[in-house]
Amino acid sequence: MGYSFDDFIYDTKKAIDKVGVKTNEAIEHSKIQVGKAQLKGKLKEKFCDLGKLCYEMHETDEDYTGSMKKLLAQIKEIEGQIKEADTALGTPVVCALCGTKNSAENDYCTKCGEKLKR
């Protein structure tokens, strides 16, 4: 039994499917990364609001503890979502050559091109 044309087509299709899956994973991955960046921005805003409240409380002598507790709960929630994103992204691989943190699915460093060891 030799390697037929059908075998060739079959192998090619399989290879293309594999690339397709990898691409989808990469898209999913970048979506999560964008989401995580947005969450980090939101977190910064909340901390800023918290600081403002703290300042107002000091200035006006009014009790904002209730609002602060609400903000703290929101901060906790966002932190949880960021953790979830991190879990989905996998443990980053640190490049041995330049120290850049690379996504778990990368084989080579995005900065210097060094092969990543794990």
Ligand SMILES: [Zn+2]
């Ligand atoms: Zn590197």
